[in-house]
Amino acid sequence: MTESPTQPAGPKPTEPTPADSGPVAEALEAHAAADTAITDFGIDTTSRTTYEAIGDYWNRLRGGELGAVPALLGLTVLVVIFAIASGDFVSINNLANLLQQGAGPMIIAMGIVPVLLLGEIDLSAGTASGVAATLLALHFRDHGNLLGAMGDSMFYGFVVGLVLAALLAALLRLWIGVVGSLGAVAVLLLGVPANPYLEMLLAILVGVGIGCFTGFLVAKVGIPSFVVTLGLFIAWYGVILQLIGAAGTVSVRQSDVLFNVANDSLSVVGSWILFVVACGGYAAVVGLRHAARLRKGLVAQPTPLVLAKIVGVVVLGAVATWLLTLNRSPNPALTDISGVPYVVPIVLVLFVVGTFVLDRTRYGRHIYAVGGNTEAARRAGVNVPKIRMSVFIICSAVAAIGAIVYTSKVGSVDGNAGNGNTLLFAVGAAVIGGTSLFGGKGRVRDAVLGGLVLATVQNGLNLLGFQAAPVNIITGLVLLLAASVDALSRRRAAAR
Amino acid sequence: MSEPILSLRGVNKSFGPVHVLHDIDFTVRAGEVTALVGDNGAGKSTLVKCIAGIHPVDSGEILFDGKPVHIHGPRDAAALGIEVVYQDLALADNLDVVQNMFLGRERLSGFLLDEAEMELAARRTLASLSVRTVKSVRTPVSSLSGGQRQTVAIAKAVLWDSKVVLLDEPTAALGVAQTRQVLDLVRRLAEQGLGVVLISHNMNDVLEVSDRIATLYLGRMAAELPTRELNHSQVVELITAGRSGDLGLARPDVVTI
Ligand SMILES: Nc1ncnc2c1ncn2[C@@H]1O[C@H](COP(=O)(O)OP(=O)(O)OP(=O)(O)O)[C@@H](O)[C@H]1O
Ligand SMILES: [Mg+2]
Numbered sequence: 001m002t003e004s005p006t007q008p009a010g011p012k013p014t015e016p017t018p019a020d021s022g023p024v025a026e027a028l029e030a031h032a033a034a035d036t037a038i039t040d041f042g043i044d045t046t047s048r049t050t051y052e053a054i055g056d057y058w059n060r061l062r063g064g065e066l067g068a069v070p071a072l073l074g075l076t077v078l079v080v081i082f083a084i085a086s087g088d089f090v091s092i093n094n095l096a097n098l099l100q101q102g103a104g105p106m107i108i109a110m111g112i113v114p115v116l117l118l119g120e121i122d123l124s125a126g127t128a129s130g131v132a133a134t135l136l137a138l139h140f141r142d143h144g145n146l147l148g149a150m151g152d153s154m155f156y157g158f159v160v161g162l163v164l165a166a167l168l169a170a171l172l173r174l175w176i177g178v179v180g181s182l183g184a185v186a187v188l189l190l191g192v193p194a195n196p197y198l199e200m201l202l203a204i205l206v207g208v209g210i211g212c213f214t215g216f217l218v219a220k221v222g223i224p225s226f227v228v229t230l231g232l233f234i235a236w237y238g239v240i241l242q243l244i245g246a247a248g249t250v251s252v253r254q255s256d257v258l259f260n261v262a263n264d265s266l267s268v269v270g271s272w273i274l275f276v277v278a279c280g281g282y283a284a285v286v287g288l289r290h291a292a293r294l295r296k297g298l299v300a301q302p303t304p305l306v307l308a309k310i311v312g313v314v315v316l317g318a319v320a321t322w323l324l325t326l327n328r329s330p331n332p333a334l335t336d337i338s339g340v341p342y343v344v345p346i347v348l349v350l351f352v353v354g355t356f357v358l359d360r361t362r363y364g365r366h367i368y369a370v371g372g373n374t375e376a377a378r379r380a381g382v383n384v385p386k387i388r389m390s391v392f393i394i395c396s397a398v399a400a401i402g403a404i405v406y407t408s409k410v411g412s413v414d415g416n417a418g419n420g421n422t423l424l425f426a427v428g429a430a431v432i433g434g435t436s437l438f439g440g441k442g443r444v445r446d447a448v449l450g451g452l453v454l455a456t457v458q459n460g461l462n463l464l465g466f467q468a469a470p471v472n473i474i475t476g477l478v479l480l481l482a483a484s485v486d487a488l489s490r491r492r493a494a495a496r
Numbered sequence: 497m498s499e500p501i502l503s504l505r506g507v508n509k510s511f512g513p514v515h516v517l518h519d520i521d522f523t524v525r526a527g528e529v530t531a532l533v534g535d536n537g538a539g540k541s542t543l544v545k546c547i548a549g550i551h552p553v554d555s556g557e558i559l560f561d562g563k564p565v566h567i568h569g570p571r572d573a574a575a576l577g578i579e580v581v582y583q584d585l586a587l588a589d590n591l592d593v594v595q596n597m598f599l600g601r602e603r604l605s606g607f608l609l610d611e612a613e614m615e616l617a618a619r620r621t622l623a624s625l626s627v628r629t630v631k632s633v634r635t636p637v638s639s640l641s642g643g644q645r646q647t648v649a650i651a652k653a654v655l656w657d658s659k660v661v662l663l664d665e666p667t668a669a670l671g672v673a674q675t676r677q678v679l680d681l682v683r684r685l686a687e688q689g690l691g692v693v694l695i696s697h698n699m700n701d702v703l704e705v706s707d708r709i710a711t712l713y714l715g716r717m718a719a720e721l722p723t724r725e726l727n728h729s730q731v732v733e734l735i736t737a738g739r740s741g742d743l744g745l746a747r748p749d750v751v752t753i
Contacts, residue, residue: 292612293612296612296616297616298611298612298615298616299615299632299633299634360608360609361607361608361609362602362604362609365591365595365599365602365609366600368588368590368591368595369588369591369595369599369600371590372588372589372590372591373586373587373588373589373590375584375586376586376587376588376596376599377588377599377600378550378570379548379550379570379580379582379586380570380586380599380600380601381569381570381571381574381600381601382599382600440588440589440590441590
């Protein structure tokens with residue numbers, strides 16, 4: 001996904017330098033000296049008091065930029081309701097369980113955020129993740145003999161398809177797609193004996209290959225993503241049925257590593273190390289950046305607010321870590337279950353990497369630009385097709401990571417892997433968190449928060465003994481509520 | 497007379513069956529303001545977009561500094577030092593002022609965006625163009641007024657050390673004071689040795705600020721003459737009829753779209 005600058009054909013293939021010293025700058029400075037009175041941008045406020053910052057934030061909320069507020073409020077309300085209604089809900093055991101159940105859909109939702117940021121949709125992310133899970137499970141069951149496990153036509157179909165995916169990625173110079181697809185081909189052809197880490201890698205590589213396909217059809221052929229991914233959604237479901245059968249299941253329980261991903265936890269020491277690394281890292285990054293902005297006289301948040309944020313995160317992290325390191329076994333005398341579940345660091349790493357890429361790299365900036373105004377991005381020299389294709393690769397690769405987690409949670413893959421609600425829940429999670437389906441607005445954080453809301457609804461209702469029917473109805477209503485809050489707040493903002 | 501920095505020879509451009517530009521010859525000279533005028537739909541914006549690499553030309557030649565160049569995309573144009581302020585503003589609403597000004601040419605420190613550098617550079621440039629009461633360079637463009645956006649678009653173009661600046665109706669949305677400032681800036685850019693192209697429907701502005709006037713009539717270059725040899729009514733005739741006395745197209749009446 002690195003931007004390789006295209007060589008200009010002109011006689012002077014140099015990047016133009018910003019006009020700090022050129023004639024334009026001189027012209028501007030001469031002008032600035034002429035009338036220094038009218039420099040509204042020059043006197044712009046770089047620092048505000050905490051009071052002003054809170055006032056500004058309040059105004060933005062009133063202006064319809066709700067950000068994470070509805071999801072956080074919703075989460076709080078849900079937790080309170082379930083805590084009152086069911087004694088089991090607020091147990092530490094259930095907290096860990098909720099995280100482990102919610103992680104799979106949450107990860108798929110994180111992957112779909114970049115796609116939504118472009119105003120596109122990937123309906124096939126669910127069944128694509130199912131395909132990745134299927135290959136993972138078959139590779140494990142048949143000790144790496146995928147030719148035998150998949151049957152001739154499927155096996156060679158996959159090999160040819162993945163080579164084609166690599167070629168398509170090469171066409172747009174998306175080297176990550178080329179490497180991923182060819183890596184998957186290598187694992188297929190080599191027939192290396194079963195190894196849980198290799199199988200997880202295979203799932204991700206297959207995800208990359210699938211994404212190359214989807215992305216190429218959308219970005220280069222120009223078919224609307226809704227149609228492309230609707231077709232692929234159905235097709236991948238067919239592939240899973242062919243490989244596993246409607247009633248079949250492939251177990252991965254025999255592999256400790258595969259099973260533990262979503263069912264086991266870090267040791268107590270490991271949990272505290274995670275806390276130190278995560279919270280310390282957060283404090284360092286946020287604190288140092290704030291100090292640098294203040295030093296250079298840039299637009300910055302008020303210091304007390306930044307400190308409050310850091311303290312808040314550290315305290316929350318410490319409390320959560322402490323709770324999760326207590327023994328939460330239903331039978332404390334017999335077994336000891338404690339530590340932060342593995343899914344927490346997995347989600348954290350994806351969240352941090354995703355946020356970093358979207359906020360701090362050129363690639364992320366271009367995703368927002370294409371989502372906000374495609375033509376403006378194109379005129380600014382952004383390689384729009386490449387950006388478009390790349391987000392679909394990210395989406396299915398991350399969906400494959402989600403597949404590893406949900407496969408691990410149940411310990412097997414069946415013919416319905418990734419089918420049904422999987423994808424729509426992921427989209428729902430992102431929307432609840434505040435990501436817009438029209439593109440240009442959204443963050444990885446939204447998927448995490450929205451995913452937590454949906455996981456809480458399902459977990460709480462299940463504990464209360466509700467059956468599938470009311471659970472689905474209520475989940476749907478929660479999604480509608482979230483969308484309505486967003487739409488109403490915007491209408492208010494537009495009406496003002 | 498100064499050197500031509502950018503010249504077009506026999507450029508043609510069609511959108512499907514619609515032939516928009518017919519054998520256009522057009523020259524931009526360093527240190528001069530060339531006004532490009534013509535009625536609505538004459539093809540002015542299309543010409544600008546061809547130079548900017550947004551539309552590929554069907555045939556014809558583009559010379560930059562006397563050498564033929566092939567502009568395949570906006571990046572190529574920018575690399576040559578050609579900057580454009582588009583008529584339909586090319587800003588992304590969801591990004592803030594700084595992010596828009598550096599879009600496509602973000603400054604990096606290592607892997608990461610160098611926000612500090614960009615913010616300071618953007619503020620330096622904006623400080624010298626007037627925008628009324630914008631609170632911060634970190635304001636999203638969606639919350640700016642039309643004129644403020646236009647100023648950001650102009651600032652985006654002059655931020656770079658460019659050789660040719662094309663402005664497509666830059667003052668259309670601006671108030672009196674800001675129009676004045678843009679016209680002054682246009683003059684100053686030319687005095688600093690840049691080639692400036694100004695598209696405008698305001699004849700007073702055009703006559704005041706330009707050195708040469710190029711008139712497009714139904715996709716044909718009707719005349720390209722020094723401003724001092726033309727008066728108001730001649731320009732208007734060239735725009736509306738394609739000819740004025742001896743000037744302009746030989747028989748504009750046979751011209752069809
Ligand atoms: N992308 C396009 N596809 C098809 N036709 C186009 C396209 N862009 C412009 N045209 C046509 O080309 C002709 C010239 O349009 P252009 O925008 O260049 O006019 P203009 O001189 O800039 O007019 P105005 O003064 O109104 O801005 C018009 O007839 C228009 O319909
Ligand atoms: Mg125009």
